[in-house]
Amino acid sequence: MNNFSILFRKEWRENVRNFKILWIPLVFILFGISEPLTYYYLPQILNAVGNVPSDMVFQLPEYTPDQIIMSTIGQYQFIGMLIVAFGFAGIIARERKNGTATMLYVRPISYTGYVFSKLAIMGILIIGSACIGLLANVYYTNVLYGAVDAVAFIGFLGTYSIWLLFAICVVICSSAAFSTGIASVVSILLLVVVQLVDSLLGTYWTISPWKLPMYAGQILNGNLDKTPFFWSLTVTVVVVVLLVVLAVYLAKRNVSKAKI
Amino acid sequence: MKTLLHVHGLTKEYGKEKALDQVTFSLNKNTATALIGPNGAGKTTALSMLAGLLKQTSGTVVIGADLKGDIRREIGFLPQYPQFYSWLTALEFTEMVAKLSGLDGKNAKSQAERTLDFVGLTDAKNKKTGTFSGGMKQRLGLAQAIVHKPGLLLLDEPVSALDPMGRREIMNLLKELQEHTTILYSTHILNDAEEMTDQLLFLRKGQLVEQGSLREVRDKYANPLFKILFVNTEEAAKFVEMSPWPARQENEVVLIHLEENKPGMNEVLQVLAKSNLQLSKVERASATLEEIFLQVVNKHE
DSSP states (O other), rough: OOOOOHHHHHHHHHHHHHHHHHHHHHHHHHHHHHHHHHHHHHHHHHHHOOOOOHHHHHHHHOHHHHHHHHHHHHHIIIIIHHHHHHTTTTTTTHHHHHHHHHHHHHHHOOOHHHHHHHHHHHHHIIIIIHHHHHHHHHHHHHHHHHOOOOHHHHHHHHHHHHHHHHHHHHHHHHHHHHHHHHHHHHHIIIIIIIIHHHHGGGGOOOOOOHHHHHHHHHHHHOOOOOHHHHHHHHHHHHHHHHHHHHHHHHHHHHGGSSOO | OOOOEEEEEEEEETTTTEEEEEEEEEEEETTTTEEEOOOOSSHHHHHHHHSSSSSSEEEEEEEEETSOOGGGGGGEEOSSSSOOOOEEEEEEEHHHHHHHOOOOOHHHHHHHHHHHHHHTTTGOOOOOOOOOHHHHHHHHHHHHHHHTTEEEEEEEETTTSSOOOHHHHHHHHHHHHHHHHHEEEEEEOHHHHHSOOOOEEETTTTTEEEEEEEHHHHHHHHHOOOEEEEEHHHHHHHHHHOSOEEEEEEETTTEEOBBBSOOOHHHHHHHHHTTOOOOEEEEEOOOHHHHHHHHHHHTTT
């Protein structure tokens, strides 16, 4: 771990200088505030630009604050996951492929520190951006739809962050294992496609990392089914630890694949 | 002389292909060794294995007592095409790798600055490496390889990509380094090898086909000969007929190979003087390293 801070500094500089530190939070904030705003102002928007006959009557559903927040999570679960997968699938694979990593690998670096530097920067960028986005979201929800329970929101945010940590570890592990292209396909499969399968066929089981966002929503509306939630949380944490260990092992084993 | 590193039976197989086959050699402390061979001979494979980037299929690398602790701390490696994080400046990069090699914060920075001065990148040290030209990248590559003062420097084609001026400068830097560093470098530019080498290793198709000091190799393959240049081909042809030694004609030039240092120059001159042929030049030549290289490679064909 002794190289962690040196390597983290490099990751930090990279993401500051390629503006990921700017655009990733912006995307999350944009989707965070667009949900409550568009739902709230939809009638006005339709009236102004929709070219709707004046005698037509819309029966728009009445949303509760937690529905608005969960609809935002729906966006994050798709667009956010695409950003995580495509934006970071090369986090290890790319530097191995273009040969920049060679000059790190010949040095006495610890691969644990190496993987953790990647984990830390992704955690800050993704979890940080999602939290900022959701805070912006809860602000507008609060103003337009009514109060959200603070304790429930913190529980929700924590649970959703654990899901994001899982997503990050999936991406890092596939980037350690495969080339950038394959890593992004594997990440999309595991984060988006499996999520879809889990929501279609998932009534048959209750314990799965892919159900964490759903449980986060339950925390928010106060209908949490505690036992499957805690088991899902435990399973996710165990899988995260396993993925990190596997990523360290694979990063080290694939040193010989670095372009020399 | 102290042995720094001994390599025994180093072999690397990719499936059935043998990239390196039973290579055995030693590196003495503070010497320069040139690894020569045609493209695809296994030079990069050998260097990568010593740098710890590849695992050998079999064979051992025994490190001498002078290299203690984590051996990676004592190795500097320059890849053939060094690639850098384009968003880091030369100084930031060199400082980072110095720290990764175990230098503490303050030391790392001053050592990085000194190394960049040494390789001639003083003016460019705060520029992003993405803007660097090929020559500057090569210099920065050398800087990152030597910034932590390694005992063993592994250089893959350090000067092949440079123009003649850059090549001269880098060779001079390497000669300076060689006084307190053991250097193993690969090259296919034989003039460079001739200039800075205590030991030559000839690789061909993964096998070490010849090794020794420049002198030993020269003595073995130099194949000294006389080159006699006549004014025209007729004169040359006449000489071949009357020559007391086996002679070969190439246009206006007649070549006589020496055997056990015979004939001597004055014998040749006497024969020529008597012959009354029109000639313009007589010279005793020996094979250049390039010719030796071709001989070594072809001998094992």
